[in-house]
Amino acid sequence: MAENLEKVIQEVTARYGKDRTRMMDIVREVQARLGHVSGAAMDLIAREVKSHRVEVEGVVTFYAFYTDRPKGRHVIRVTDCVTARMRHVDEVVAAFEKELGIRVGETTPDGQITLERTSCIGLCDQGPAALIDDVPVTYISSDKVKSLVRVLRETGDAKKLVKTLGEGNNALDLVHSMVINNIRKRGDVIFAPFESGSAIRNAAAVSPAEVIRSVKTARLRGRGGAGFPAGMKGEFARNAAGDRKFLLCNADEGEPGTFKDRVILTEAPDLLFEGMAVAGYAIGATEGILYLRGEYAYLRPYLEHVLEQRRAKKLLGKGIAGKAGFDFDVRIQLGAGAYICGEESGLIRSCEGLRGSPRDRPPFPVERGYLDLPTVVNNVETLCCAARVLEKGAAWFAQIGSEQSSGTKLFSVSGDCRRPGVYELPFGLTVAEFLKEVGGDDAQAVQVGGPSGTCIDRGQFGRKLGFEDLPTGGSMIVIGPQRDILDVAAAFMEFFVEESCGWCAPCRIGNVLIRERLERIRAGKGLPEDLTYLEELCTTVKKTSRCGLGQTSPNPVATTLQNFRKAYEAKLLPARQDGRQPTFDLRAALSEAVRVQGREPVAH
Amino acid sequence: MAKPKVATASLAGCFGCHMSILDIDDRILKLAELVEFHKSPINDIKKFSERCLVGIIEGGCCNEENVHVLQDFRKNCDLLISLGDCATMGGLPAMRNHVPLEECLAEAYLHGPTVHNPAKQIPNDPEIPLILDKVYPLHEVVKIDLHLPGCPPPADAIWEVLVALLNNKPIDLKYGLLRYD
Ligand SMILES: Cc1cc2nc3c(=O)[nH]c(=O)nc-3n(C[C@H](O)[C@H](O)[C@H](O)COP(=O)(O)O)c2cc1C
Ligand code: SF4
Numbered sequence: 069m070a071e072n073l074e075k076v077i078q079e080v081t082a083r084y085g086k087d088r089t090r091m092m093d094i095v096r097e098v099q100a101r102l103g104h105v106s107g108a109a110m111d112l113i114a115r116e117v118k119s120h121r122v123e124v125e126g127v128v129t130f131y132a133f134y135t136d137r138p139k140g141r142h143v144i145r146v147t148d149c150v151t152a153r154m155r156h157v158d159e160v161v162a163a164f165e166k167e168l169g170i171r172v173g174e175t176t177p178d179g180q181i182t183l184e185r186t187s188c189i190g191l192c193d194q195g196p197a198a199l200i201d202d203v204p205v206t207y208i209s210s211d212k213v214k215s216l217v218r219v220l221r222e223t224g225d226a227k228k229l230v231k232t233l234g235e236g237n238n239a240l241d242l243v244h245s246m247v248i249n250n251i252r253k254r255g256d257v258i259f260a261p262f263e264s265g266s267a268i269r270n271a272a273a274v275s276p277a278e279v280i281r282s283v284k285t286a287r288l289r290g291r292g293g294a295g296f297p298a299g300m301k302g303e304f305a306r307n308a309a310g311d312r313k314f315l316l317c318n319a320d321e322g323e324p325g326t327f328k329d330r331v332i333l334t335e336a337p338d339l340l341f342e343g344m345a346v347a348g349y350a351i352g353a354t355e356g357i358l359y360l361r362g363e364y365a366y367l368r369p370y371l372e373h374v375l376e377q378r379r380a381k382k383l384l385g386k387g388i389a390g391k392a393g394f395d396f397d398v399r400i401q402l403g404a405g406a407y408i409c410g411e412e413s414g415l416i417r418s419c420e421g422l423r424g425s426p427r428d429r430p431p432f433p434v435e436r437g438y439l440d441l442p443t444v445v446n447n448v449e450t451l452c453c454a455a456r457v458l459e460k461g462a463a464w465f466a467q468i469g470s471e472q473s474s475g476t477k478l479f480s481v482s483g484d485c486r487r488p489g490v491y492e493l494p495f496g497l498t499v500a501e502f503l504k505e506v507g508g509d510d511a512q513a514v515q516v517g518g519p520s521g522t523c524i525d526r527g528q529f530g531r532k533l534g535f536e537d538l539p540t541g542g543s544m545i546v547i548g549p550q551r552d553i554l555d556v557a558a559a560f561m562e563f564f565v566e567e568s569c570g571w572c573a574p575c576r577i578g579n580v581l582i583r584e585r586l587e588r589i590r591a592g593k594g595l596p597e598d599l600t601y602l603e604e605l606c607t608t609v610k611k612t613s614r615c616g617l618g619q620t621s622p623n624p625v626a627t628t629l630q631n632f633r634k635a636y637e638a639k640l641l642p643a644r645q646d647g648r649q650p651t652f653d654l655r656a657a658l659s660e661a662v663r664v665q666g667r668e669p670v671a672h
Numbered sequence: 673m674a675k676p677k678v679a680t681a682s683l684a685g686c687f688g689c690h691m692s693i694l695d696i697d698d699r700i701l702k703l704a705e706l707v708e709f710h711k712s713p714i715n716d717i718k719k720f721s722e723r724c725l726v727g728i729i730e731g732g733c734c735n736e737e738n739v740h741v742l743q744d745f746r747k748n749c750d751l752l753i754s755l756g757d758c759a760t761m762g763g764l765p766a767m768r769n770h771v772p773l774e775e776c777l778a779e780a781y782l783h784g785p786t787v788h789n790p791a792k793q794i795p796n797d798p799e800i801p802l803i804l805d806k807v808y809p810l811h812e813v814v815k816i817d818l819h820l821p822g823c824p825p826p827a828d829a830i831w832e833v834l835v836a837l838l839n840n841k842p843i844d845l846k847y848g849l850l851r852y853d
Contacts, residue, residue: 647746661802
């Protein structure tokens, strides 16, 4: 066994050139072969790649999908996304617990199956969903649980759970998935037909500076959430000192309610890789990384295949499109279940084989990013837009959408609406128009931009979707009239508590305190001053946290406090005239002493 | 006009905060000119007989008597100040909050390494107030108007707060006076 361990570690580390920056891949593979990454394994990995045990252990324990303790041969991860809660995912979890005879977090006594919960897995429009090993399983109801477990036990192969294939490329042998795309509306930018090479040829015909100028003229802004002007970011990196630069594509897509990048990766990977090549050319990068969230590992074989094809067609590799010096290639880096790796500096750290904790900025990645070299990080959709700008021209792109938000936007729509799925719509439509489109007219609220975004009430449905007014990375969760808005806020707070990287105190502790106080209010034990307390705490956490997670994590509470104050007030206890706290119950606080000491309180 | 009255009490505290009150040194004379001390361990007045402007309380609530005293203060004072870390957060006594009460008593009176208790008796005289399930900070029991942290809060902080209150001025504690140690 010990020898075997040593042999496995040597093989795996050798495959990655004993390069410590490839720690994510090394750990993933060691775990795939041994089931978990033990202390002994960590020591050996550290020795082989000339790192330290603590660095290896840091990685193994940071990522939800890695484990230093043995788990079952199969791991069932049921999503805990708010959209799944809306569809009674708790009943599904209970059914799994009953069927397996274990609780969440435990492994069956025969060592076969472990049951876990996980954050949003990007299947909100077809939930409740779970990942069983790497295989996404959609539309689970409690009565399907029995047969899922039976098939898994009998075949020992999660792929066998896939009975009906999804549409489009989901049905390809290389994907073989029951996931559906649910594309409800195709626009001209992302989901229109695309001829591979058309953007690259146009780019190669002009100078890199002109490519950047086109993107600027198109007024393309980042689609990952922050909306930073893409041309400007490219220019910063282009002008940064040094010869070796990188282009990273952010396909971490972890914001609950977001699943549009999954559909791009499934249906339009050529457009994406074309965009990456064009962007690489523009900024002077020859190396690209696609950071693919671990939840989408099932797409990897297909994406590798597309990359191979593109190399064969000279759309990737050396001398792209026959142009000497136009060199660019892409490797795929798999994530491992950490939302914070979507934050660009966390993503870079993860690519470097470290814990995905964000780092201080400045220096910004365009100056010192991956391996401390100039790096551009762009969202999947942004890069697709860039390809289309080069194919069809900046003017064409700029006339779609609105003044500050040109082009179309992909919306991933879930929650209480009749037509959930992915919509490509021009920027600038109102929330009311949007709701009509998706069949959610009776919504009491819409969560725009996921938990880190804002929760708006009916009075604001006239607002426009776009950077001018209501920005969104794509997540649109429709909240129907039957929902308790505080339940939604609570689910989101749980998400942030879970996903905080823990580096800074305001985020690590503050989010827990916000959740606690919210729970007290939900339990009917809140006091009027708790609302002020929450407001102050939200402001503190937002102002003093280091990265975008902590700076937005109080939003579920802050924005509902603002827009749905009545929902909070309805649950509060009235203040007492005598100044005693209605939540303090002396009898209850003494009951234990009465029991232990066997006498009644001293009368007063 | 009669001088405004101040009352103080120490609940589940160590009297350190009261020592800090006394630490205002000779300013205590000035304070005595400004206010009259009512119910307080400083003068041993046991019962409220008049309404007070300010009640200053050190220590959290660990037993039923603490709760009654605190409620009494709330009833008789216009403003309540929660003084020090035990009052505002539970402090050291709250370390027991993670241990069930039965185990706490057993450790304190039966199994602790320094315990000598041949009769194996846990004190249970009917006169002794019963202990609460855990130690509560004051604001969880009654409404508190001001929290002054510190272990203990610096004498200068106590002085500034009282002077500001008595003169109806906003409280503006300089950096260094607002501290948690
Ligand atoms: C906590 C957190 C999570 C994020 N997750 C993602 C993500 O999943 N995908 C993404 O493209 N951007 C995400 N971002 C934004 C990235 O930091 C970065 O701004 C973006 O990838 C830049 O690409 P763009 O300019 O093309 O939008 C996240 C930011 C934060 C703070
Ligand atoms: S704000 Fe939160 S997620 Fe961001 S660095 Fe701090 S602890 Fe980590």
